[in-house]
Amino acid sequence: MVGADASGWALEKGPHTGIWVTPIDGWGFSEAIDGKLAPRFEVRITEAGVDVGSGIRGWRGQVFSRRHKYAGCNIQMTPRHVDWTGFVVLWVFDGDETVFSGMAETNGLSCDFK
Secondary structure, eight states: OTTBOTTSOBOOOSSOOOOEEEEEOTTOOEESSSSSOOOOEEEEEEEEEEEEETTEEEEEEEEOOSSSTTTTOEEEEEESSSSOOSEEEEEEEETTEEEEEEEEEEESOOOOOO
């Protein structure tokens, strides 16, 4: 896991970000660890407005929450709707492996790009 300590949990460095992500069932999801939706978790955004492919702009970052099944994993998100609603399409990566893909609701995230 990226940014993990010897126990396998993500290191929490610096102040909390206040950006929370809650995976939701939506139109379905894929989860490779235990097949279940994860509880909400905090993320640290490292790139915003970045082209994530095919001209689609979104965010990249890392799961910031300690003691979470995605602790230390990298994330990528894109807005779910054209007008910002707080809902995103979320991918969670453990190295090169996608461990979650689906929709999520966010709190504290803003979208100031189009």
